[in-house]
Amino acid sequence: MDNISLIPKERKESGLPRFVSFKAPKLEFSPSAKIGLILILVVALTYSGFYVWKIALNKKITNLNSELQQTTGQRDAALESRLQNLNIVLEVFKTVLDDHHYWTLFFKTLEERTLNTITFKSFDGDDTASTVIMDGSAPSYGVLAKQVKIFEDTPGIASAYVSSIALSETGRVNFNIKITFSKEVIRKK
Numbered sequence: 001m002d003n004i005s006l007i008p009k010e011r012k013e014s015g016l017p018r019f020v021s022f023k024a025p026k027l028e029f030s031p032s033a034k035i036g037l038i039l040i041l042v043v044a045l046t047y048s049g050f051y052v053w054k055i056a057l058n059k060k061i062t063n064l065n066s067e068l069q070q071t072t073g074q075r076d077a078a079l080e081s082r083l084q085n086l087n088i089v090l091e092v093f094k095t096v097l098d099d100h101h102y103w104t105l106f107f108k109t110l111e112e113r114t115l116n117t118i119t120f121k122s123f124d125g126d127d128t129a130s131t132v133i134m135d136g137s138a139p140s141y142g143v144l145a146k147q148v149k150i151f152e153d154t155p156g157i158a159s160a161y162v163s164s165i166a167l168s169e170t171g172r173v174n175f176n177i178k179i180t181f182s183k184e185v186i187r188k189k
Contacts, residue, residue: 106132106181113154118147130158132179137172141165144173157181 029037106125114120120136138144144162151160157179164176 109154109156113150115143115147115150117143127183130181130183132181134177134179135174136177137168137174139172141173144175148177151177151179 115138117139118136120134122135124133125131126133138147144165148160148162151157159180161178161180162175163178164174166174168174
């Protein structure tokens with residue numbers, strides 16, 4: 001008869017029973033699977049980096065928006081409007097000053113370069129053409145010629161043209177002189 005026993009026979013092997021094993025299963029991946037896993041890992045790290053960056057940017061936007069709200073609350077709109085209007089007015093005055101002509105500078109040059117015996121009776125100035133037309137009188141033709149030469153040699157005066165020369169009843173020489181000057185003569189530097 002067979003020996004039926006529910007107690008297992010002792011084994012001669014020492015240690016734990018056969019069904020218990022502490023060795024991990026050996027996993028081997030193909031090269032394409034390894035590259036795929038590396039790509040998945042890189043994508044996951046990149047995505048998580050972008051996610052963290054997005055959170056940081058959102059916090060920064062929130063902080064900047066709150067600062068903007070605080071700064072906007074501190075603004076004085078009436079003062080800003082007045083300053084803007086003042087800026088416009090200052091630009092207009094700057095334009096006026098830049099385009100201002102100082103005829104006194106020309107008169108100073110005219111006074112310094114005119115002979116004592118020459119007199120002028122009328123003055124017509126045109127700053128766009130840079131000319132001055134004056135009627136005058138001189139004691140003689142020689143003095144008039146000398147005066148024209150002085151004007152021609154004066155810095156800032158381009159030309160001096162004399163016309164309508166006539167002898168007056170008093171013996172003086174009446175003339176009309178047209179002086180062309182550079183624009184710098186009537187502008188401040």
